Amino acid sequence: MNALLAAEGLSLHFGGVAALSDVTLEVPEGSLLAVIGPNGAGKTSFFNCLTGYYRPNRGSVRFAGRDITRLPPDQVAALGIRRTFQNVRLFPRLTSRENVLAGAHLRATSNLVAMLLGTPALRRQERLLAEEAEHWLAYVGLAGRGDVLAADLPYGMRKRLEMARALIAHPRLLLLDEPAAGVSSVEREELADVVRRTWESGVTVVMIEHDVELVMRLASTVAVLDRGRLLVQGPPEPVRQDPRVIEAYLGRRQR
Amino acid sequence: MRSWRAAAPGAAVALAGAAVFPLALGSTYVTSVAMQVEILMCLALGLNFVVGYAGMLDLGFAAFFAIGSYTSGLLAVDAHWPVLATLPVAVAASLLGAVFIGTPTLRLRSDYLAVVTLGFGEIIQNIVNNLNQTGGPEGIYGIPPLSVGPLTITSTTGYYYVFFVLVVLFVAVSYRARRSRLGRAWLAIREDEDTAYAMGIKVRRYKLYAYMAGSVLGAVTGTFYGSAFVAIAPPSFGFNESLLVVMAVSMGGMGSIWGALLGAGAVVAFPEVFRQFAQARLLVFGVALVLVMVLRPQGIWPEEGLRLGRLKQSARRATRQLTHWASARLGAR
Numbered sequence: 001m002n003a004l005l006a007a008e009g010l011s012l013h014f015g016g017v018a019a020l021s022d023v024t025l026e027v028p029e030g031s032l033l034a035v036i037g038p039n040g041a042g043k044t045s046f047f048n049c050l051t052g053y054y055r056p057n058r059g060s061v062r063f064a065g066r067d068i069t070r071l072p073p074d075q076v077a078a079l080g081i082r083r084t085f086q087n088v089r090l091f092p093r094l095t096s097r098e099n100v101l102a103g104a105h106l107r108a109t110s111n112l113v114a115m116l117l118g119t120p121a122l123r124r125q126e127r128l129l130a131e132e133a134e135h136w137l138a139y140v141g142l143a144g145r146g147d148v149l150a151a152d153l154p155y156g157m158r159k160r161l162e163m164a165r166a167l168i169a170h171p172r173l174l175l176l177d178e179p180a181a182g183v184s185s186v187e188r189e190e191l192a193d194v195v196r197r198t199w200e201s202g203v204t205v206v207m208i209e210h211d212v213e214l215v216m217r218l219a220s221t222v223a224v225l226d227r228g229r230l231l232v233q234g235p236p237e238p239v240r241q242d243p244r245v246i247e248a249y250l251g252r253r254q255r
Numbered sequence: 256m257r258s259w260r261a262a263a264p265g266a267a268v269a270l271a272g273a274a275v276f277p278l279a280l281g282s283t284y285v286t287s288v289a290m291q292v293e294i295l296m297c298l299a300l301g302l303n304f305v306v307g308y309a310g311m312l313d314l315g316f317a318a319f320f321a322i323g324s325y326t327s328g329l330l331a332v333d334a335h336w337p338v339l340a341t342l343p344v345a346v347a348a349s350l351l352g353a354v355f356i357g358t359p360t361l362r363l364r365s366d367y368l369a370v371v372t373l374g375f376g377e378i379i380q381n382i383v384n385n386l387n388q389t390g391g392p393e394g395i396y397g398i399p400p401l402s403v404g405p406l407t408i409t410s411t412t413g414y415y416y417v418f419f420v421l422v423v424l425f426v427a428v429s430y431r432a433r434r435s436r437l438g439r440a441w442l443a444i445r446e447d448e449d450t451a452y453a454m455g456i457k458v459r460r461y462k463l464y465a466y467m468a469g470s471v472l473g474a475v476t477g478t479f480y481g482s483a484f485v486a487i488a489p490p491s492f493g494f495n496e497s498l499l500v501v502m503a504v505s506m507g508g509m510g511s512i513w514g515a516l517l518g519a520g521a522v523v524a525f526p527e528v529f530r531q532f533a534q535a536r537l538l539v540f541g542v543a544l545v546l547v548m549v550l551r552p553q554g555i556w557p558e559e560g561l562r563l564g565r566l567k568q569s570a571r572r573a574t575r576q577l578t579h580w581a582s583a584r585l586g587a588r
Contacts, residue, residue, distance in 0.1 A: 051453065073452035083453060091446035093510075093558060102443045106455040108436045115435045116428065126434075149559060169455070 003062075004029040004173060004204045005050070010059035012045055012228075019045040020056065021228040027173070032195075032205045034219035034236070036212075038249055041225040043208045044086055047175050051083055052076040063173070078106060080172035084162045084179060086208075090150040096161050097146035100133040103165035136164040140194050156187035163194055174198065176207045180214055192218060216240065224248065273419065277412045287411050288527055290483070293418035294476060295519035299503040300425040300512070301472030306501065307510035308438060309465035310445025311361065312369040315376025316500050319470040321492035322349045323477025325383055328395040328487055338401045338482050342475065349474030352379075353467045361462040376497050384489040394488030401482040414483040421479065422516070425472055429512050432468070441465055445510070506547055508554025517555045521547075549573055 003026040012020040020042045027033050035043050048054040050061055052073040060069045063079055071079075082103075091099050108129060114122045137143055140160040145153070150161060159179060166174060179195060180188045192214055199205045199218070209215050215222060216236050223233040226248040232239055239245060277286040298320060305313045326348040327341040352375075360371045383389040390396075401408045401417060408414060432438045440461045443451040451458055481487050499522055507518020525543055529536045547555070550570055 053449070073449075074455050074457050077453055077455035085450070089447055089450040091443055091450070093446060094442055098439060098442070102439050102451075102454055105436060105440055105443075110436050112437075115431055115437060118431060122435075165454075 002029045003027060004064060005206070006062045007046075007050070008060050008062070010046070010049055010056050010061065012042075012049055012054060012056045018228045020049065023059070023225070023228070023230045025223050025230055025233055027204060027206055028221070029204055030202065031220045032199045032207065032218055034215040034222045035206060035208045035225060036210065036215060036222060037225035037231075040227070041248075042228040043225055044177055045228075046225065047083060047177055047206075047208065050076075050175065051081060077169075080170075081175065082166035082169050082171035082173070083175035084159070084166055084177055086177040086181070088155075088158050088162055090158055090162060090165070092151035093149060095147050095149055096137060096142060096153065096164075097130070097133050099150050099161055100136055100164050100168050101129060104129055104133070104168045106169060132168060136168045137161075139167065139197075140164045141190055156183045156191075159183065159187075159191060160194065163191075163198075167198060171203060173204045173206070176205065176209075178208050178210065180209060180211050188214070212240070270423075277415050283411055286415050288523065290411060290415045290418055292520050292523045293415065293422050294480060294483075295499065295503055295523050296422050296516050297418065297425055297476040298473060298500045299507065299515040299519045300422070300429050301469045301476065302500045302504050303429060303510065303512070303515045304432070304441070304465045304468040304472070306504050307515070308433065308441035308445060309462055310365075310441075310448075310509075311462060311465065312365050312501075313372045313466075313469070313497075314369050314494070314501065315372040315374065315379075315497050316469065316473060317492045317494070317497040318352065318376045318379040319349045319473030320477045320480070320496070321379050321383060322352050322470075323474030324481050324487045324492070325389055325395065325477075326474075327478040328398050328481040329389065331399050331481070332395055332397055338399060338478065339403065342478050345474045345478045346471050349470040349477075350467055353470035354463065357463045357466040361466060362459055373494065373497075376492075376494060380489055380492050380494075383492070390488075392489060394486060395481070396486035398481040398485050398487065400485075401479065408482070414479070417479055417483070421476065426512055426516070428472075429515075433510075433512075437461075437464065442510070502544070506544065506554060508557035511554065511556055511558040513556040514554045514558070521555065 005027040006025075008024050010020050010023040011018070023042075023046065035046065037043055045054060049056045052068070052071050052075070055070065060067055062068065063076075063081065066079075068076055068079065091102060094102065108125060111122070134143070134146065137146055140163050142157060142160055142164065145157070150158065153161060163176070163179070176195065180191050183191065188211070195205065195207065196218055207215075207219070219236050221234065222236050222239040224231040224239060224242075224245050231244050231248060232242050273289075277289065280286070298316065301319070302313060302316045305311050305316070323345040326345040327338065330336040330341040330344060331338055356371075356375050360368060363371060383394070384392055401414075408417060433442075440451070440456045441464075443454060443456055444458055444461060448458055503518035503522045504515055505518070506514075506521055507516065508514025525540050526536055529539045529543075532539050550573055553559075
């Protein structure tokens with residue numbers, strides 16, 4: 001299978017602290033890769049390297065064969081990569097609808113004269129986008145909440161809104177940073193359902209997640225990071241039972 | 256603007272009232288104050304693109320006002336151009352200034368950007384104050400009145416209507432912009448610049464666009480300003496003036512069109528209304544400003560709509576804090 005995303009020898013350090021050490025992994029197109037590992041393992045740093053927020057000290061990132069290591073975040077996004085953030089970064093004083101529409105920035109065309117005059121073509125484009133925004137709000141279970149300010153939404157809904165904002169861009173690759181963290185079990189099921197449906201529609205998904213049960217259920221492949229290094233990558237069940245993985249999470253048993 | 260539909264009937268009444276009131280009232284003083292309000296409204300709507308939509312602190316907006324005024328004034332007085340013909344040149348000059356200053360500086364973090372824009376304002380004011388060609392400290396006088404077709408506008412009431420049209424135009428442009436892809440990109444940058452990148456938004460470029468949009472509105476306002484007042488001089492384009500525009504936008508509510516209008520009204524009206532306090536006029540103005548920011552930090556009419564509930568809440572909270580403070584002081588005696 002083709003690797004949609006390939007990280008090779010990725011190393012990142014901040015002063016003396018090695019956030020990532022020689023991480024090499026491949027994300028096959030159409031797969032759902034779960035990235036797991038203890039806190040501080042470098043998972044979010046990994047995402048930041050992939051999306052141009054951090055520049056790795058060594059190594060490369062290739063997307064659909066193209067080197068994207070040094071690209072800034074907006075150019076990475078333009079290639080069809082979208083992400084959500086661990087601490088949910090929405091646009092607080094904008095409504096849910098406006099947040100989702102912001103995600104569609106690259107889908108619309110821009111023309112100053114048309115905007116000033118309000119041409120029919122532009123109106124039509126805006127109307128279509130608005131309809132699509134409604135569709136994605138409904139997709140993540142936020143139908144009817146288009147006019148609520150993002151800051152006024154409860155936590156679980158904010159996580160879902162962030163996904164809708166990413167999905168309206170029709171990404172090829174979706175990076176989710178702890179999509180189910182900090183939500184109730186009901187919310188977690190709904191979020192998991194959104195992730196599953198998204199993956200089934202053909203989007204390649206990479207998901208950082210702590211919830212082992214969720215990972216077992218959804219992931220087609222799992223990669224484990226520990227202290228900046230890739231421990232193992234493979235199908236869910238074997239990885240879960242790998243002694244190195246267990247040791248990383250639980251520590252070595254003292255005899 | 257979320258509250259648009261709800262405000263529409265009120266807006267229509269206000270619009271109609273504003274349209275007839277100079278004729279009805281017949282007082283030149285009130286009309287001239289109203290015209291000043293309109294001028295500040297225009298400037299506030301221009302700054303609103305920079306501060307309100309894109310979230311960049313600009314403390315030198317008067318620079319664009321000056322560039323527009325002086326470019327237009329010079330062409331009209333020295334080269335005898337009709338005022339309307341000077342408009343595109345004034346706008347072009349202002350845009351050039353915006354691109355020249357904006358390109359290297361808009362990447363700066365907010366406080367540093369504020370200082371640079373302040374510097375730009377000072378530079379422009381100093382240039383026009385010191386150049387002979389711009390009339391030095393005395394400025395330019397004898398700026399011809401505006402002629403639109405057969406009509407030549409010479410009265411205060413006439414210019415009241417000129418700026419009235421300008422305000423309506425600027426409001427329309429602001430409204431369109433906010434609901435467009437351009438406006439959404441600006442708002443995203445304002446709310447969370449780093450995340451805006453993740454949407455594919457070319458942040459630097461869009462910040463420059465906001466700065467340019469502001470410069471256009473400032474220059475247009477400046478062009479008509481010259482005709483309205485016949486003479487322009489450096490003191491009208493200083494830091495104080497830039498600050499008044501910032502006050503109008505922030506007191507009114509950042510990013511809110513209604514807010515910019517109301518804020519401009521408040522900033523011009525307060526000192527006029529407080530004239531009865533004579534010497535204490537500006538002190539009372541200062542106190543009023545502080546009160547507004549304490550009781551209503553989000554502005555008079557913020558973007559998210561006129562939420563009066565919060566006003567009562569903040570009034571209650573402020574009163575409680577004041578009471579605690581007072582009793583603590585008195586109790587300590």
